[in-house]
Structures are given as C-alpha cells and as structure tokens.
Amino acid sequence: MKHKIYFFTIATAIILFSCTSSEQPVEALRPEEGQEAIKMEVVASFEQWGINNPRGIVKSNHSVAVANRTSHHNISLVKLGDFTRTDRITRSRHNGQALHTNALDGSASHEITALNFQSGQLYVTPQTGNEWRGTYCIQLPEGVQHLTAAKSGKRIVATGLYEQGRYLLYSPEDGSTGYFLSYPEHPDHPGLDEYTKSALYASSVLRIRPDGQAFACSDMRSGLLDICRIEGDKIERIQQLCFYYPQVHISGNSPKNLKIAYDKNTIHGFMDVAVSNERIYVLYSGKSKKQDRYNLTHCQTLITFDWAGNQTDLRSLEMPVSNICYDAEENTLYGIGYTPEAAIVKFIL
Amino acid sequence: MKKNIRKIISLVVIIVCGITLYYTNFTNSSAISSFINPEALAGGENSGLTCEDAPGFCIIDGLPVNGVTYKE
Numbered sequence: 001m002k003h004k005i006y007f008f009t010i011a012t013a014i015i016l017f018s019c020t021s022s023e024q025p026v027e028a029l030r031p032e033e034g035q036e037a038i039k040m041e042v043v044a045s046f047e048q049w050g051i052n053n054p055r056g057i058v059k060s061n062h063s064v065a066v067a068n069r070t071s072h073h074n075i076s077l078v079k080l081g082d083f084t085r086t087d088r089i090t091r092s093r094h095n096g097q098a099l100h101t102n103a104l105d106g107s108a109s110h111e112i113t114a115l116n117f118q119s120g121q122l123y124v125t126p127q128t129g130n131e132w133r134g135t136y137c138i139q140l141p142e143g144v145q146h147l148t149a150a151k152s153g154k155r156i157v158a159t160g161l162y163e164q165g166r167y168l169l170y171s172p173e174d175g176s177t178g179y180f181l182s183y184p185e186h187p188d189h190p191g192l193d194e195y196t197k198s199a200l201y202a203s204s205v206l207r208i209r210p211d212g213q214a215f216a217c218s219d220m221r222s223g224l225l226d227i228c229r230i231e232g233d234k235i236e237r238i239q240q241l242c243f244y245y246p247q248v249h250i251s252g253n254s255p256k257n258l259k260i261a262y263d264k265n266t267i268h269g270f271m272d273v274a275v276s277n278e279r280i281y282v283l284y285s286g287k288s289k290k291q292d293r294y295n296l297t298h299c300q301t302l303i304t305f306d307w308a309g310n311q312t313d314l315r316s317l318e319m320p321v322s323n324i325c326y327d328a329e330e331n332t333l334y335g336i337g338y339t340p341e342a343a344i345v346k347f348i349l
Numbered sequence: 350m351k352k353n354i355r356k357i358i359s360l361v362v363i364i365v366c367g368i369t370l371y372y373t374n375f376t377n378s379s380a381i382s383s384f385i386n387p388e389a390l391a392g393g394e395n396s397g398l399t400c401e402d403a404p405g406f407c408i409i410d411g412l413p414v415n416g417v418t419y420k421e
Contacts, residue, residue: 055404100415117413147406147413161408202413203405220405249420255411261398261420271404289419297404
C-alpha cells in the first residue's frame with residue numbers, strides 16, 4: 001500500500017510538471033531584483049552623422065552600418081571617429097533600389113545584408129578591412145513573399161509568408177531551394193493553416209551563427225525563439241523555446257481577407273537578436289501597447305542563451321536599447337541606445 | 350499514524366503540483382485571452398484596423414507593410 005501511494009505521488013508530480021515545462025510564464029523573463037544592470041558606454045550620437053531614425057545596426061572593425069528609416073537612403077555606413085557618411089540603396093520604387101528594406105544583418109563576417117521585402121531582393125555589401133565595397137543584390141525565389149533573410153557564405157536562410165514551410169534555404173549559385181519546418185502553433189487558435197500562422201508570426205528576426213551551421217529566429221510579438229541547425233541542404237530544429245504566445249485576434253479564411261490584429265495587452269517580445277558562435281543574445285521588450293505606447297521597442301532586458309537553448313543569463317540594461325549586434329573583434333555587443341537621443345552604445349559585458 | 354502522515358504529505362505534493370500547473374496556465378495568454386472574441390474582427394473592410402509604424406509587419410490584403418495592427 002505504502003509503495004502504491006509513493007508511486008502514485010511521484011507519477012502525478014512528473015505528469016503535472018511535464019505539462020508545464022513547454023510554456024514558461026513571462027515572470028521568467030523578469031531580471032532578479034537587486035541584480036546589477038549591464039553597464040553601457042555611449043560611443044557616439046547618431047546626430048553627428050545626421051541619422052534621425054536608426055533601426056538596425058551592424059558593427060565591424062571601426063565601421064558601423066545603420067538602417068535608416070526616414071532618409072533618402074535605406075542604409076548609412078559610418079566610421080567611428082569620422083563625421084563622414086556613405087549612403088547605400090536609394091529609397092525609390094525603381095528597379096535595383098528599394099522603398100523599404102529590413103533585416104539589416106552582419107552576422108556573417110565581412111558583409112552586411114538588407115532585404116527589400118517588396119521585391120525579394122537581398123542587398124549585399126562586402127567589406128574589406130575597414131572599407132565597404134560596392135553593393136549588389138541577389139534575387140530570392142520569386143512567387144513567394146519573403147519577409148526576413150540572412151546570408152552566410154553561399155547560402156541564404158529566409159522566412160516569410162510561406163505555405164511550404166517556415167524556413168527557406170536557398171543557394172543562389174545553383175538555384176537550389178528547400179522549405180523546412182512549420183510555424184509555431186497557437187494554443188488559443190488551434191488548427192490554423194500554415195499561411196495564417198506565417199502571417200501571425202511574420203514579425204521575425206533571423207540571425208545565422210557566424211560559422212554558418214545554425215541560426216536563431218525570434219518573434220517580436222511574443223516570447224518565441226526558434227533555434228535551428230543547417231545540416232547539409234536541410235534545416236533541422238534544435239530547440240523551440242516558448243515563454244508565452246501573443247494575444248491576437250484572427251479573422252478571415254483566405255490570404256486576401258485574413259486579418260490579424262494583436263491585442264493592446266499583448267506583451268511585445270524578442271525585438272532583436274545578435275549571435276556569436278557561442279551565444280544567442282536576445283533583446284526583450286516586455287511592454288504592451290496599453291502600458292507604454294511610445295516606447296515599445298525600447299528594451300531594457302537582455303537574455304542570453306547557448307545554442308542548445310539553455311538560458312545562461314538574464315540581465316536588465318542600464319539604458320533602453322532598440323537594436324543590437326555582435327562585434328567579433330571586441331567580443332561584445334553594440335546597440336542603438338537612447339540617452340534619450342539615439343546613440344551607438346557599447347555593452348560592458 | 351505514520352501512514353496518515355505519509356498520505357497527507359502525498360496529498361500536499363499533488364495539490365502543490367496542481368496549483369503550479371494552474372498558475373502557469375493562468376499567467377499564460379491561453380487563459381488571459383479566453384475572453385477575447387476572435388469573431389469581433391470579422392467586421393469587413395471597415396473594421397477600423399490600422400497599421401501603426403513599428404518594427405515588424407502588418408499583413409494587409411496578403412501584402413506586408415511595415416508596422417503593427419492592434420485591436421482592443
């Protein structure tokens with residue numbers, strides 16, 4: 001009888017705890033009280049280069065690439081300690097130019113990329129030492145809507161409104177394409193088709209590990225982080241972490257009349273990601289439209305994971321930051337911080 | 350007597366596990382959004398949804414636009 005009671009107790013405890021392990025509450029993303037915040041050093045104000053609305057940053061050597069939301073060009077290239085600015089990708093509807101670009105990325109060494117999501121063209125700017133070379137573009141497979149992409153060597157990983165799978169692995173050299181894995185489910189909306197899920201999780205950040213063997217993909221509207229490996233010509237999932245799902249209203253049953261609106265109470269999640277060969281650094285907002293409508297993107301929490309998906313650190317930041325990038329030469333993070341003016345900041349990790 | 354104590358301890362463990370499960374689910378969106386009516390969006394073209402400027406995408410008529418769409 002005694003053994004039966006113990007067996008029953010242990011079995012019940014295991015079953016109940018295993019049910020809770022797949023989803024973790026947002027509380028888990030709150031830094032411990034009393035823990036020291038990550039210190040930051042202001043390196044330079046964006047004002048000195050005439051950049052008013054930076055969204056996205058890449059730093060390599062003494063050069064910094066910045067996504068510029070409101071100027072005549074999409075990308076600005078600047079050098080620290082120098083007031084000159086070089087602009088790339090004219091803001092225009094004309095072929096070869098772009099009205100908007102997103103997904104500024106420099107995870108792969110010696111080049112930066114940015115995607116024109118309207119045309120599916122990925123702009124690549126190689127770097128030699130401290131000098132940026134000419135920008136060229138690669139056309140991603142046509143007939144599908146790409147939303148974010150990153151390049152590593154000869155391969156490109158992208159995600160978008162895909163029905164065949166969440167991730168595209170594309171090799172421009174031989175034109176080989178493959179779609180892999182599915183979009184996350186949503187427990188409040190079971191049975192959604194792949195297209196609806198692709199629209200629900202459209203606001204993604206994708207970064208390829210510098211060695212090109214794995215990548216991380218976060219969702220800005222929730223606490224979802226997908227960690228995948230690139231095995232030959234396939235993509236396999238290492239770990240999908242879910243801290244919480246977005247609160248969302250969904251209606252419509254076809255791509256044309258599908259409407260997705262996030263609840264004003266939904267907590268914005270993983271706004272930007274930076275990666276090294278050892279770590280994944282995630283910038284967490286933790287704010288809802290109702291709580292703080294003007295500063296949703298100003299994040300004050302940095303979460304660090306290893307590539308197996310284990311959380312290794314969770315710290316608050318000394319000042320709000322909207323974007324981050326990893327600098328391999330200095331083995332630290334740089335970001336766009338707010339003093340409250342936008343400035344390049346260096347993390348003292 | 351000892352048997353009773355063990356039974357009580359077992360019962361407490363089960364209750365604690367149950368509370369943990371309930372609390373975890375309650376703090377997740379599943380429970381919070383149970384009062385959200387997804388059908389409320391089916392208001393046709395004049396549903397009053399707008400795409401506000403923000404990082405990420407709104408999907409309007411199948412096309413992406415930079416921003417985010419909210420609803421109460």
